[in-house]
Amino acid sequence: MTFAAQILTLYPEMFPGPLGHSIAGRALAEGRWSLDAIQIRDFATDKHRSVDDTPAGGGAGMVLRADVLASAVDHALERSPNAPVIAMTPRGAPLTQARVRQLADGPGVTILCGRFEGFDERLFDARPIEEISIGDYVLSGGETGALVLLDACVRLLPDVMGASSSGDEESFENGLLEYPHYTRPQIWEGRAIPEVLRSGDHAKIRAWRDSQAAEITRLRRPDLWERHGGTPDLSPSGARRKR
Numbered sequence: 001m002t003f004a005a006q007i008l009t010l011y012p013e014m015f016p017g018p019l020g021h022s023i024a025g026r027a028l029a030e031g032r033w034s035l036d037a038i039q040i041r042d043f044a045t046d047k048h049r050s051v052d053d054t055p056a057g058g059g060a061g062m063v064l065r066a067d068v069l070a071s072a073v074d075h076a077l078e079r080s081p082n083a084p085v086i087a088m089t090p091r092g093a094p095l096t097q098a099r100v101r102q103l104a105d106g107p108g109v110t111i112l113c114g115r116f117e118g119f120d121e122r123l124f125d126a127r128p129i130e131e132i133s134i135g136d137y138v139l140s141g142g143e144t145g146a147l148v149l150l151d152a153c154v155r156l157l158p159d160v161m162g163a164s165s166s167g168d169e170e171s172f173e174n175g176l177l178e179y180p181h182y183t184r185p186q187i188w189e190g191r192a193i194p195e196v197l198r199s200g201d202h203a204k205i206r207a208w209r210d211s212q213a214a215e216i217t218r219l220r221r222p223d224l225w226e227r228h229g230g231t232p233d234l235s236p237s238g239a240r241r242k243r
């Protein structure tokens with residue numbers, strides 16, 4: 001089954017953009033996922049094809065109209081009834097690897113990209129829409145957020161990444177940040193690769209990596225470390241632990 005992505009946007013020409021290259025681009029060309037960028041303006045009903053209007057109550061900027069966006073969402077739902085509809089907004093739930101994994105396991109995703117001041121709030125009462133944020137900062141539009149979300153999903157699709165297991169040990173997959181990597185040259189600018197990694201002792205290497213991951217997470221991301229609760233086999237993202 002192909003993972004079907006629909007993007008509702010005022011800038012369909014922004015897609016596939018970076019997702020037309022490298023891993024995601026190859027997977028797209030191979031038909032492992034599909035991408036449909038749909039112009040929101042096509043659902044406008046007045047002769048100026050307007051999609052936005054001034055904010056009720058006054059204030060700066062423009063607000064995307066609920067009626068126009070609902071028509072666009074309905075169109076997307078007709079074509080892909082089982083794909084969750086996600087609106088990109090800084091007010092949404094922060095995107096996590098766990099949610100990415102769930103989405104990648106599903107039929108696809110419909111992503112609504114905001115612009116200007118964002119959406120008329122009534123849209124979220126009237127349609128089944130999940131609000132997602134890609135972080136605590138403000139973008140000029142939801143398109144780059146959609147690219148981030150799709151990139152994260154597509155790399156998890158079956159047969160997309162070269163080594164099928166390479167996703168399992170990465171940052172966030174077991175609730176921790178990843179251990180550090182090294183490659184040749186053996187000594188670079190006087191710095192050697194940690195001795196344990198050259199030992200060939202896989203149990204020892206495993207233990208070293210686990211302790212590095214724990215230490216780095218504890219120091220850099222106390223929030224993750226606390227949630228992790230010091231239980232190395234816990235896997236909030238749903239990834240398999242190969243131990």
Ligand code: SAH
Nearest residue numbers: 088089114117118133134138139141142145
């Ligand atoms: N006035 C809004 C920001 C609008 S930014 C506020 O203060 O909350 C314009 C659009 O960019 C948003 O509608 C949203 O689609 C997108 N956007 C901005 N920041 C984002 C973020 N952190 N995550 C996801 N989408 C974001």
